Amino acid sequence: MATSDDIIEHAAEFLRRISPEGRAASRRRRERRQAAFRRIAKRIVLACLAILAVAVAAGLILGPIGPFGLLAMLIAMALVSTAIILWSHTPEPTPERLAVTDLAQLPARTEDWLERQRPALPAPAQRQLDQLSLGLEAIGPQLAALDPKLPEAIEVRRLIGDELPDLVRGYQRVPPSLRRKPVDGGPSPDRQLADGLATIGEEIARMNARLAAGDLKALATQNRFLEIKYRGEDDLGEEE
């Protein structure tokens, strides 16, 4: 029998799926799957073309390759295609793998990992996951251009490659029966997870802003330079 909690949970899940964040997240998942598919398809086509070229060259130089040759060619194509599919399969992200992932790919991998944890997380956290995914997606392009040795890069890595998985796994380790109960008069594990996710979300947004600060400043500087140089505004930038 469906309890009221279950009903509320289902409703929340439905609302989440039709929320803008939820739809954006599923669109991104779809896009990512399609991109991966295209990448594999492209590799297979290129490999098969190469094999065909080799076969044609062999036919021209050594004489007709015959039915056996044709068969060998087809088998080679099948083997190579299988190999490509197997190799292109991205290993399932785990927190241990996240820790050593390239900074540029870290947001996407973390998002992927979070997506897999979704079923194990409570309903209120679902929406936050969508928001986190949005934040991760926004910060992705900036991280791609960031030197991984910079302190900011290390901080981002620690936040989304380390602290975020730690929070989620810490929650998952708590037995499900205890998750809704307040601990020693304090917040319940569900609440703590939600708070932690909110903090991480804010921090991602803040880091995003901080990483963009350099570019924002560069643009403002260029604009100011043009003003000083060509408009001669307030005499070479003398104000006051």
Add this chain to the structure above:
Amino acid sequence: MATQTTTTDTPIEFTPPAPVAAVDPDRAAGLVPLDEGQKSKLETRVDGFIDELVGLDANSPEFGKKVDQITNMGRREIADAAGQSNRFLDRPVKAMDRDSSVGTDLAELRRTIEDLDPGKRGNLLAPRRLFGVIPFGNKLRNYFDSYKSAQSHIASILSHLATGKDELLKDNAAIDVERQSLWAAMGRLEQMIHVAKTLDERLETKAADLDGTDPAKAKAIRETALFYVRQRTQDLLTQMAVTVQGYLALDLVKKNNIELVKGVDRASTTTVSALRTAVTVAQALTNQKLVLQQITALNTTTANIIDSTGEMLRNQTGQIHQQAAASTIPIDTLKRAFQNIYQTMDAIDAFKLQALDNMKQTVNVLTDEVEKSRGYIARAEGAAQAQLQAGREEPFRID
């Protein structure tokens, strides 16, 4: 900007701005004005906070959490301002480097100009003689020919100088942007300082009120909350002082750059002006048309780039012609034009020496202060790490 260049008696001076002295933390507050609306909003927050604090049992963990919020007050503002202070420390140093690149170009210009100086060629009007006896060629004509070979070199130096000037202007643009964000950071620090001071005042009164009714709570407030508020006030004031100092240091760099830009402008102008004088004098003395194509081309580009220079050159052209025509000894006009260049360069050299000194002083003082404030920040960070739980709540932020 100077307006006269053709006469040597115009005193040229580039004044280096005075070095920035250390800012006393006690005087650092109040430099960025807060409006009344902000103040009353912050005070409402403080009152709400104190009410909550007093309402709690002094031994409860909630009371401890509230006190932790105080230790955390302004942590982000301080970290933010401190992050910027790292950047403004290396700006004066970079500016000093930039000076040297402009300096190399100016030195090169000076060497080239010295070769053309009519004062160093002996009596140009005396006829040239082979072995001192046989008349051979014309000294003056040879002299003016040397311009033709020097012109492309001069043109390239001047265009280097123009690039150097652009760098200086870009530097100033960056400083403007930086100062703007520093100003904003100072505003946020100021808010926190206001909160800290109001908290101090009101907690003190509250504790005095409680002395009669609940001495234990009064003691707790004095020993924990008030103690942390005072410590935090000191941190905020220290950071504010450093930031103000950095703000002033940036102004110093900017003013230095402006002076240097003026110097570069002036050096370019006097040089081009001397070359033009040479063209006129050559016409008057040898009836020879000295064509300095590169310089003519440069004239137009320089005039476009340096607006003031263009204007100056236009004004001077008439004067030069007049002087060259009217002067009984036109070669003196040319000598004066060269004298002008030397004066400008000497003034720049004197300026740079002084400015470099002031800049070094400023950097030293600033480095000391930043070092000091780093100690505070480290402590604040340590406290923040220890209380990460309470840490994220920032009850005093109004924006």
